[in-house]
Amino acid sequence: MDFLLQLLVNGLVIGSVYALAALGFVLIYKASRVLNFAHGDFLALGTFVAFALATSLRLPVIPAIILTLLCFFVLGLIVERVVLRPLIGKEVIAVIMVSIGLSSVIKGVMYLIWGPGYFLFPEFMPDVPIIIGDLYLSPVHLLGLAVSAAFLGLFSLFFKRSTLGVAMRAVADDQQAALSLGVSVRKIFAVSWGIALVSAVAAGVVVGSITSLSTEGLSTIGILVFPAVIVGGLDSVPGAVVGGLLIGVLENLTAGFIDPVLGVSLRSVVPFVVLVLILMMKPYGLFGTVEIERV
Amino acid sequence: MTQPATLGTPLAGSPAAAPGAAEPLLTVNNIEVVYHDVILVLKGVSLVVPKGQIVALLGTNGAGKSTTLKAISGLLSAEEGRVRQGSIIYQGRDIANADPASVVQAGIVQVLEGRRIFKHLTVEENLRVGTVTRRDGQIRQDMEMVYHYFPRLYERRHQLAGYCSGGEQQMLAIGRALMVRPQLLLLDEPSLGLAPMLVQEIFAIVRRINAERGTTILLVEQNARAALNVAHYGYIMENGRIVQEGSVAQLKNNPDVKEFYLGLTESGTRKSYRDVKAYRRRKRYM
Numbered sequence: 001m002d003f004l005l006q007l008l009v010n011g012l013v014i015g016s017v018y019a020l021a022a023l024g025f026v027l028i029y030k031a032s033r034v035l036n037f038a039h040g041d042f043l044a045l046g047t048f049v050a051f052a053l054a055t056s057l058r059l060p061v062i063p064a065i066i067l068t069l070l071c072f073f074v075l076g077l078i079v080e081r082v083v084l085r086p087l088i089g090k091e092v093i094a095v096i097m098v099s100i101g102l103s104s105v106i107k108g109v110m111y112l113i114w115g116p117g118y119f120l121f122p123e124f125m126p127d128v129p130i131i132i133g134d135l136y137l138s139p140v141h142l143l144g145l146a147v148s149a150a151f152l153g154l155f156s157l158f159f160k161r162s163t164l165g166v167a168m169r170a171v172a173d174d175q176q177a178a179l180s181l182g183v184s185v186r187k188i189f190a191v192s193w194g195i196a197l198v199s200a201v202a203a204g205v206v207v208g209s210i211t212s213l214s215t216e217g218l219s220t221i222g223i224l225v226f227p228a229v230i231v232g233g234l235d236s237v238p239g240a241v242v243g244g245l246l247i248g249v250l251e252n253l254t255a256g257f258i259d260p261v262l263g264v265s266l267r268s269v270v271p272f273v274v275l276v277l278i279l280m281m282k283p284y285g286l287f288g289t290v291e292i293e294r295v
Numbered sequence: 296m297t298q299p300a301t302l303g304t305p306l307a308g309s310p311a312a313a314p315g316a317a318e319p320l321l322t323v324n325n326i327e328v329v330y331h332d333v334i335l336v337l338k339g340v341s342l343v344v345p346k347g348q349i350v351a352l353l354g355t356n357g358a359g360k361s362t363t364l365k366a367i368s369g370l371l372s373a374e375e376g377r378v379r380q381g382s383i384i385y386q387g388r389d390i391a392n393a394d395p396a397s398v399v400q401a402g403i404v405q406v407l408e409g410r411r412i413f414k415h416l417t418v419e420e421n422l423r424v425g426t427v428t429r430r431d432g433q434i435r436q437d438m439e440m441v442y443h444y445f446p447r448l449y450e451r452r453h454q455l456a457g458y459c460s461g462g463e464q465q466m467l468a469i470g471r472a473l474m475v476r477p478q479l480l481l482l483d484e485p486s487l488g489l490a491p492m493l494v495q496e497i498f499a500i501v502r503r504i505n506a507e508r509g510t511t512i513l514l515v516e517q518n519a520r521a522a523l524n525v526a527h528y529g530y531i532m533e534n535g536r537i538v539q540e541g542s543v544a545q546l547k548n549n550p551d552v553k554e555f556y557l558g559l560t561e562s563g564t565r566k567s568y569r570d571v572k573a574y575r576r577r578k579r580y581m
Binding site: 079089163164166167169170173174175176177178179180181182183 | 359368370373375395396398399400404405406407409412413414415416420421423424425427428472473554
């Protein structure tokens with residue numbers, strides 16, 4: 001029982017990270033119908049940049065992270081302006097190919113600079129576990145959960161309360177109508193890329209401080225984001241959160257219960273099995289947009 | 296004003312033939328619009344919208360009415376269309392091929408055909424989207440103003456707009472545009488798909504908005520009768536050209552307009568639409 005609870009808690013922590021990463025992915029898809037295959041690579045790059053600022057430049061960890069987040073917001077604007085805007089109106093497949101190319105380039109750069117090794121994020125939390133009953137909670141895990149929850153809350157507030165956030169949802173709903181009311185669709189695309197990269201880097205830093213940093217390990221999260229968003233429904237922000245948590249919990253339960261029995265690691269397979277099962281029953285995902293039809 | 300030209304012969308596009316004495320807010324000078332650089336849709340359209348008036352732009356499907364509106368609002372660019380010739384003068388500035396956001400900022404807003412409300416946003420959020428170009432703090436008052444014109448929207452303000460009725464959605468589309476505080480409102484077929492009662496209600500509100508707020512309106516309609524009942528001046532389009540213009544009284548008494556657009560015979564009795572269609576077809580191809 002306690003083992004199950006422990007697995008659930010760990011699952012929620014890692015799941016909240018997936019949710020955060022998935023949020024950025026969904027945002028770009030919602031605004032511009034682009035599947036960003038480079039999402040995981042931006043996540044990894046951001047984490048390494050924060051790591052480099054904290055170790056090589058010896059900045060304190062928290063300012064290093066905040067500086068990285070700011071830089072990546074700007075990088076998001078630049079990527080949209082330089083790489084994606086010339087492709088507006090072209091076939092979606094062309095844009096997807098570009099994002100795959102971007103992914104390779106970023107990966108290559110990271111291998112050039114940091115190589116394939118593992119690094120540890122400088123510690124900024126006491127490494128004393130908090131024990132509640134039989135549950136072992138590390139402060140870093142709790143902080144990760146809190147940071148993810150805070151970001152998700154902040155984003156949902158932004159989409160509900162701010163005029164820019166409401167306008168972003170309007171663009172996702174009907175681009176031409178939004179244009180007719182003076183919404184600058186280009187600006188919306190740019191901002192959604194900025195926010196997407198911020199969410200990716202935030203997720204990456206949380207994972208990086210919980211586990212370790214490696215080019216391969218971090219970019220893989222970009223792949224795990226796919227089952228999370230597809231299960232949730234590609235264009236749903238709450239769906240991304242639920243999907244992320246679900247994938248995180250499933251991963252941990254598999255690792256805890258099934259892997260020891262079979263003697264092989266299935267933890268990275270199970271999310272995709274669940275993905276297939278859910279898509280068979282709900283093709284638009286759990287929370288995907290079902291067109292509102294008045295009869 | 297001389298006797299209106301007969302249907303089928305395009306008028307020489309002289310903007311000097313401005314209706315009434317009011318100063319023009321918008322002058323469209325002989326514009327040609329092409330889609331994808333090859334498909335010529337507007338073949339020299341000229342019209343004048345005087346300040347504070349309602350001008351109706353009538354015509355059948357595919358005449359180019361919506362394209363004219365999109366040329367003014369700048370939305371053509373989103374459909375690979377562009378104004379190839381002529382100018383669109385608004386408050387002394389040529390806005391042909393301008394960025395849609397800058398046109399909205401200048402005070403022109405188009406209500407698209409088919410309502411096009413944001414289905415997954417609430418009614419109130421739909422209204423808020425209309426305020427993105429504004430920097431003043433009077434958004435609350437303007438929301439009250441919209442609710443004053445459309446009390447039904449107030450009742451539904453926290454509902455998803457997609458679940459509103461057709462009439463409520465049309466009201467929302469107009470209300471959302473009013474949130475921009477437009478000088479010039481471009482209405483594209485507000486009567487589309489609505490019951491006759493609702494059409495009357497909406498046109499009555501359109502007239503009130505014009506009278507009480509002084510908003511100039513360019514109204515595109517297929518429902519000529521309803522449009523001529525609220526407008527001050529009218530233009531009739533066919534095949535990408537203006538073929539007829541005049542004050543509402545002139546248009547209502549023009550035999551061709553009666554025949555084609557109002558479904559009346561010479562003597563003023565109602566005529567079956569079937570006969571009108573056959574007559575139209577004959578007249579166009581001859």
